[in-house]
Amino acid sequence: MKTLLSTFALSIALSAPASAALIAEYNFDDKTAENAVSAVYDLNSQGSAADFSDSAFYSDGISSNYLSVSGPGGMTDWTVSLWVNTSVSEQGEFKGIFSNMNDPQSDWSWQIDSHNGDYRLLSKQNDNSPVSLGTSVNGMWQHIFVQKFGGNDARLYFNGTFVENTGFNPGGLQNFRVGINRSSNSSYEGYIDNIQIWDDSTVSASQIYSNGVGVNAVPAPTSVALLGLALIGMGAYRRKAK
Secondary structure: OHHHHHHHHHHHHHOOOOOOOEEEEEOOOOOOOOOOOOOOOOOEEEOOOOEOOOOOEEEEOOOOOEEEEEEEEOOOOEEEEEEEEOOOOOOOOOEEEEEEOOOOOOOOOEEEEEEOOEEEEEEHHHOOOOEEEEEOOOOOOEEEEEEEEOOOEEEEEEOOEEEEEOOOOOOOEEEEEEOOOOOOOOEOEEEEEEEEEEOOOOOOHHHHHHHOOOOOOOOOOOHHHHHHHHHHOHHHOOOOOO
16 A cells, blocks of 8 residues: 555655655555655654544544654755645634744744634744734634755745745744644644645745545535635646545
């Protein structure tokens, strides 16, 4: 199974410029948190056993339950791409989706979170001032894409659309975690899927977005969400036939 997943991941990687290497992909299709493209960087469950029953990681909103791994470190360039889907768009403050380091005061710490209905990037390198990515929509797969380039800047994209250059170094990938914030006290409630990490900043956000979230069995969105999804591209949602 892992070999088949690796082949699928490689086909996605080849759609990006050749200089970028996909070093980690977590698609959870085999109901594990193994890295589909390498024998290193498998995610480890913390707290209760992780829920992959819908071929995605279900982050249950309990701060003791999350995934973690020691990563490649402080690379000059990197790209992190992931998909989220929640039925609770406004679930409170600092609800961690993806974070690096377990202390907001660590120099290279940063996180992607859901905060009062907004998806954001926070980084110690910017004095923790949040940068808004976009608004959470119930029952819809939404794509978050953060790309560190030139060692001291980052590009942000949301659902395939450019948001802004941050003008600051977001941090590294020394010890990244899924489903928890840097302070380890606030967890996202919803599905997180198809997390991909490259060791370069040449990957096309629009191309990755058009590839879609991939195969999953998460319940279909509401009719309102489907209408909004059609407007931004049906590639963002694919449901596995049962």
